[in-house]
Amino acid sequence: MRGVRLIRWLLVTVLALVALPVVPAAAQAHGSPVDHHRPTGERACPRSSDPLQASCTAWLRTDLPRLASVPPNQNPPGLNPLDLRRAYNLPAQHGMGRTVAINVAYHHPDLESDLAVYRGQFHLPTCTTASGCLRVINQRGGSTLPTVEPAWSFEEAIDVDMVSASCPNCRILVVEDDSAFDLDLFTGVDQAVAQGTKFVSNSWTFPETSSEDSFDFHFSNNPGVAFTFSSGDTGGQTQYPAASPYVTAVGGTTLTRAYGRRGFAESAWNGTGCGCSLFEPKPAFQHDTICPNSRAIADVSAVADIATGPAVYTTSPTPNGATGWVVAGGTSVSTPLVAGMYALADNPAPGPFPNSYPYARPQDFFDITTGSAGAFSAMPGYDTPTGIGTPNGIAGLRDPRHAWHGTAGHGSRADTNVRW
Template identity: 40%
Template structure:
């Protein structure tokens, strides 16, 4: 909160007493700044000043839209524990989650009813880490997307003291120790020796680990998504299409991450030919313009990032009843049960120029790196 107040005061001072100028259009920005060495960055983009009051309602895709687009089943599902690995504290997280769930008619998920739990990286309810508004927006997005995917799942949020490799690795272990069968990670860093030293913390027998593929388009593969034991989730853009049988159109999100690892050996279940090592991503879901409610920035706002698609997919694993059993290889074995995304690219500089029009950054029939095997079509693929 202190960081936010400083920014607001600085902006006010810059205005001065001159005659008012025409207001500039709000500009989207990353919720979390580029990290320093040994740190990871949350993968959420939002637009300051684009919030709406509670009475005005959401802007962006909501839980009902996602249920329609991905043909999610009606009725209650299992109460799988979905872990959220995150940095810093989000003080209004439970209240914002309550607002989101009430808006979309989802059952309450609270500390009191045992559905919601928030702990520090050692697993204790207190003391919690310091507050960071950017990471708080990320936390709010995470719990909202898990809720949209699996309203019956229990949510365990484990907050690291910092976004450092070691602290977030500990949150992963703590989430597993406290019963999570699937753990979502909405952060990333360029793969390399320093990050890969913590790879073992993202591999636990009987647990499905999910991570965002990144928000920088086709580039160096993102850790921890690049790990062979991790389900790497890419991003798409979504639109209603009443003329189609599905009722929706979907294409590769322009900023969704994909990459070819420089370090991780090719898993035996990956058979694409233009990357000799691990290719990211494995699967995808919408990452563009999701509605959340954040008290920290003033209400409802649309956010984007593969840090939306990753917890959504984590929630689908929880709802499928196969969390902990399912691993990345299963997605490829069940590829026909996903909706293949065949259009779009994740090269903001041009339509696939960055990879020469290759499947590594351009969506097409079958597997491609921006969207993986495709997007969910119910729960059968999980």
């Protein structure tokens, strides 16, 4: 009888252990709240009905409790900077002396203090206006900043946090444009370049139109600048300016923890914008047969799914009223992440446009072969939802004509022309 009871006890114990939810390693180690429900989310910026007004591509996860603060040395829900650097094999010390510009509509009133909370929580170097690490200007280069629009404030919070995550030693220039209309946003692009920055992140999109190539000169006239643009959150539809053959179109993935050397697995995010441009010609560096005669989108990708997205901090109310620590998604996450990775790699030089660099070194990317968006599926080699893939280190984001020079201050090119 005692043997039967022992067997029953062991069986019940094993079944109970099997039924326990699997807690991510980071949550076990740091005490992060763990969610066991189906993730839900919403767009920060509603789709614009005006073809001349852009939409931001930020998403907000809505099924998690709001956290105004998190105790020191604990992680809020979502991926943290160390997770992201491990997932993409990023060096910790590169990027010193380089500046990433973020071009965004409207104004975030608490940007500096919110960024201080984010960087302090994860033990990143401080980045303040007083130190010269952070600078915020308007589209004319002045200090009179535009009005506040909550959805775009959330977008701006994502942008600065993600640049901080991928390139914590980079300086950040934020160009706040008067509105989300085309003339203001492209004026902001030009202002970022005029300030001397070599890396310009843009997390906004327009629907493609037959006249879009009239804006391409903003990029084609600056071959030594890496422009990253969101491919959109349209689930297999193309967007502009990601469709421009002169910019890096950044798609989105679902990034999950997994066994193995990398510690993560990745698939195409079903919400990512992608496909064959309706109007732009195929650049010489693209050789895929998916879009035989037109620009294929995306070029590269990184995490964008809100179900597996990063932690972001903002005190400017998000569209659903949440403030504090939230989980973000959309190609608004992947785009500034990749901009920071370009800055880690090296300054571009006039010649091949920086969006061509990944095509010269596909071996330096994780090839994403599962998942789909709309009618397009990930597959071995190039595909439109994820492009060449996601960065495995930074070599694939460097000019292939130049040898590796090390970190800034030790042989590589720092930003020597940035106006501060």
